[in-house]
Amino acid sequence: MSGQGIGQIIFYAVALVALGYPLGIFMARAYTREKLDPVERGFLRLLGRHSGDEQDWKSYAKTVLVFSVGFTAVLYAIQRLQGHLFLNPDRMKGVAPHIAVNTAASFVTNTNWQFYGGEYTMSYLTQMAGLAVQNFVSAAVGMAVLVAVVRGIARRSSGHIGNFWRDLYRSLVYILLPLAIIVSVLLISQGVPQTFHGHATATTLQGAQQTIARGPAASQIAIKQLGTNGGGFYNSNSAVPFENPNGLANFIEMLSILLIPAAQVFMFGRLVFARRHAWMVFAAMFAVFAIGVAVNLPAEQHGSPVLRNSGVNITQGHGQSGGNMSDKEVRFGQASSTIWTVATSDASNGSVNSGFDAQTSAGSAVPLVNLFLGEVIFGGVGSGLYGMFFYILIAVFVAGLMVGRTPEWLGKKIEAREMKIAALGALFVPTMVLTLTAISIVTHSGLASIYNSGVHGFTETLYAYDSQSNNNGSAFAGFGATSFSAEVGTIALILGRFVPLVAALALGGSLAQKKIVPASAGTFRTDGPTFVVLLVGVIALTAGLMIFPALTLGPIVEGLMH
């Protein structure tokens, strides 16, 4: 590990706080502003009388679900019909039904799992008016739900948690759109294409013909990173030079991945008047992030068994980054590939700038575990923090048990109902991951998707359901699309998104009704380092222990075998 590599990592952390903190303050203001702007007023008038009224959690959840179902149907239709529609210069045909349904679910759930290669499957219309729209909207849905849950925590004796349409509007117009415009422009300036011309054809220096895919990429890539979506314009995602041309573009994209999730922690602190507590949550998240970097980077720099045994030079220095360069790009080398790997798997983003299938067993165990923790280490926009609330409740509950007091969190008594919701929210998805992996691994239809044989094939399968259930979208990309894997994946995508989402809203609704109890000497303090340790410990003991047996069957065995 070189000084320059560590420098990059530290600079990344500093930039994340320096930009995320003010953005968090801005977001807190954007959501709490009482006055409607003129466009917002027009928008609500268009939606009809009382469309902007306060909702209880059930009504809020129902609106989210109806809205998401509607958008899934539209996205499916666009993909199926793209061959007959406009903005299709390269004459893409309609997408196959099982791929189209998986992709529609994948983008509406903010996952962006891809069973297709963008540049040779999707028309510009589908990319732009279908997938990229979802990159905005699915992100905004997560952000809206988070702010509703936070309102529930902040309010007392109230039946309402806000209005979905207003939260959606403010997430889109005040936060996502301005940031996407800024990031688009920055990326274009670094060389990311933004054009409506079809593929270019070049005559190479040796006289061959080369097809060069391009399109309206920058506008989509900006929002895919900011909205923790991750779906690539190209098949190899952000490893493709057109998506990610140099070190600076790479840094901007990596920062965009964690920016909003990090800012939301600070926003939360302001909205519930517990800034120190928010810093502790941030510290817990950052600690897990740092552990990921500290495991992945040395493992990848050390190189894979095959490369070490091959005899070629994998030592860093003397004009090369060295290490495991399989499915990695020269301009990123090891350090930039590691930060991306950890950030994208912590954040439920899922875009990649290197191939995970080719990472070392210890290296690729990092994203595998990060996903399994439920995407709460920064996590998806909105969904990360509301997922973290489940773990916070469990941590507070455990602390309460230790001192023999009714647990409290931010002045609210945590009782049986909240604990049931938290347990469901925290444990449903990991259980589903293990179940679907087991089904896939004992059926012929499931095994058909495996590309690398042996232990690594098990890890491919585990990763696929880990990624889809937790709405991440990154992949051991060798894992193939069959109608079985696409359909089981679709179930994972939908349940993985909406079960925790509804649970979080129920939690917000439940907390909103409670009175504030004044803190006493027996109240467990959630604004100190003890809480950070407890929170990280709870995450490790719940999700961490659940994945451990599966981990031993996959990366650990693979690591021991060589």
Add this chain to the structure above:
Amino acid sequence: MRSLVRSLIVIVLATVIFGFVYPLVITGFAQVAFKNKANGSLITRNGVVVGSKLAAQNFTAAKYFHPRPSATAPAYNAGATTFANLGPTNPDLAKNVAAAAQAILKLEGPYNPGLEIRDIPVDAVTTSASGIDPDISPANAALQSRRIAAVRHLPLATVQKLIRDSTDGRSLGFLGEPGVNVLELNLALDRLGGK
């Protein structure tokens, strides 16, 4: 029912604004402010598009620097990028790396007396993530430089200078890693003349 109607209205609005207006405005800006980059950083020579700065292309001739191995079909297909997806212990990976290393020893050996397998930088024998990595490491370029100098009858120092000119350093001095752009380097060699 009311939320369904409202959803449909928002779906139409969102599609118009984020699906059309936003990318159209960004494209308009890009086509004015960064025309070449926005259209794929294409490079033309004598009026013919010969490739893109951002995509490797197939070089097999001895007079050219060669890019990293590619897993796309055919190799260096900038219309269908892909990883190789071979796991860290996959026997096929071992075979591919060994074959690539032997090919390099055979190609560069005559120009680099005493060349051994441990002199080959790892990026020269591994597939890139995109399959169209436009760069090779400076170490990889240095390995190939003696062959180029000999085949083109150029002083080694001239080739080394061209390598330096085609090297994109780390952004802002510390982000990412340095890489040598193979297409730009080969174009510079061709401009210099020689065979």
